[in-house]
């Protein structure tokens with residue numbers, strides 16, 4: 001049945017698997033996507049939304065690299081918001097509310113149009129491995145499919161166990177079977193595995209809600225979009241979300257179910273996402289708070305189904321129903337599905353290299369929730385990187401690694417493989433030490449040229465990026481070169497209560513003042529005519545504005561990043577034996593022997609390795 005030997009086999013068609021399959025196939029590798037249910041490609045298991053703080057930056061990075069998540073997020077969006085717009089541009093984070101069904105459908109259509117990509121629906125039950133090298137996969141029906149490299153993206157499916165109150169049953173997601181066989185085989189090969197937990201709220205019938213008792217949350221007045229390509233357009237019409245609150249009465253009703261809660265009666269033992277706690281966890285941990293926000297989010301353009309963000313729970317369904325019925329606007333609520341929690345296997349990601357290839361088995365890659373992360377964006381970006389690297393390996397080319405100053409994706413992967421994670425890992429802006437460099441507006445400048453070199457980003461994408469960069473650079477230069485007369489600028493400065501000019505000066509200096517915006521500068525005739533004459537769009541104008549206003553910070557971070565990159569260049573020999581460095585702490589020696597960092601810089605980021613341990617290493621390396 002499968003005569004061909006594939007270059008890359010991707011197991012699992014979730015967010016990680018879909019990006020991995022697209023990347024490998026687009027890089028010219030003969031690729032197979034095997035997944036348990038082809039109807040559920042890139043299914044959003046939890047909230048119908050993409051992006052958000054730090055996650056929005058990741059989606060833009062995926063797009064800049066030629067992945068599909070940004071495009072699909074745009075085509076399936078029902079609402080767009082740029083979060084944190086009142087803060088500096090390093091914090092601006094795009095987020096869309098998505099049409100869940102359209103998201104999955106558009107992903108499938110994008111994949112079907114991708115050359116070099118085959119599909120097969122079945123459960124993979126094991127790997128074919130010879131001499132520590134992967135040779136393919138085995139399916140539950142006994143088929144053997146040969147592949148030069150394999151990317152595992154099993155999500156929450158490995159030995160998944162669903163909990164609702166005191167009931168539990170095997171499943172990878174509500175209504176879907178768990179995947180078995182893989183964990184046991186990998187543990188047999190010497191891999192360490194662990195258990196994690198996550199949960200989801202109930203979905204309800206929007207026709208049963210009274211929205212007049214809630215606060216409307218419309219999208220942005222001037223919505224933007226994710227993809228840097230012009231094949232998608234910003235939304236013209238949007239759907240609103242709504243906000244309401246729990247109350248002490250709701251909390252009391254929820255508490256009535258605590259003795260049947262798998263979270264509190266010890267049935268769920270694994271750790272869940274700290275920053276996405278269940279409602280029972282919130283009222284337990286923050287007992288002094290008498291209300292919590294709930295966001296009522298439409299599941300799509302046409303469906304009446306609503307997602308209750310903030311009410312994730314694994315309490316018994318009767319308790320969920322009683323408590324939610326007491327929330328303002330929910331008095332007559334009808335449930336579509338109750339909330340639930342799920343426990344699943346993951347593999348501590350310190351067992352991976354920066355390419356996401358496992359250290360133990362050659363040609364085997366892990367991406368997504370299997371690595372202990374949570375979130376679609378985190379999963380998709382790992383899938384993209386694993387797909388690229390699996391393909392590069394087959395083509396006998398150099399691996400593709402992004403460092404911490406180049407991308408959030410670099411931060412994510414470095415954190416995972418260097419520090420590991422004991423609870424579901426999600427991205428935050430605070431995890432990135434160079435966040436002024438890693439903005440959502442410049443992901444294309446940072447990453448598209450690299451991806452074009454790999455053969456992934458199209459020439460069209462590169463040309464578009466270069467044109468934007470040239471126009472923005474020229475506009476910045478215009479501000480640096482052009483002066484404005486003090487009698488023209490002073491009325492504008494006076495309006496903003498900014499100190500007045502005594503003589504004419506360069507506009508760059510004036511524009512750098514914190515309270516002077518591009519709208520103020522556009523009141524200067526020469527600025528407005530430059531914009532009109534050169535036909536500059538909002539994206540270019542915004543880019544120039546950020547470059548001018550934050551030039552000091554950007555320069556400083558670039559210098560710091562250069563310093564780090566110098567340490568990044570000091571390589572440590574493969575399989576280095578740290579036991580012989582007796583002047584290093586025992587903890588450091590143990591951790592370093594286990595993780596085997598590739599560079600001094602990576603060694604310095606391992607928890608338990610102190611600056612003095614790094615000095616010992618530097619002396620040993622002759623630095």
Ligand code: FAD
Nearest residue numbers: 012014015016036045046124155156157179368369375379
């Ligand atoms: P998934 O999206 O889980 O996809 C895995 C895919 O692999 C599926 O298509 C599955 O069919 C397939 N598969 C698995 N095993 C096999 C096999 N052996 N053979 C063939 N195919 C296989 N994220 C958050 O950020 N916040 C949350 O609050 C949150 N809550 C969640 C609640 C629940 C109940 C669930 C299930 C997930 C939740 N998530 C949450 C996680 C989010 O869904 C995942 O992070 C994201 O979907 C991970 O993507 P993935 O590609 O790694 O895996």
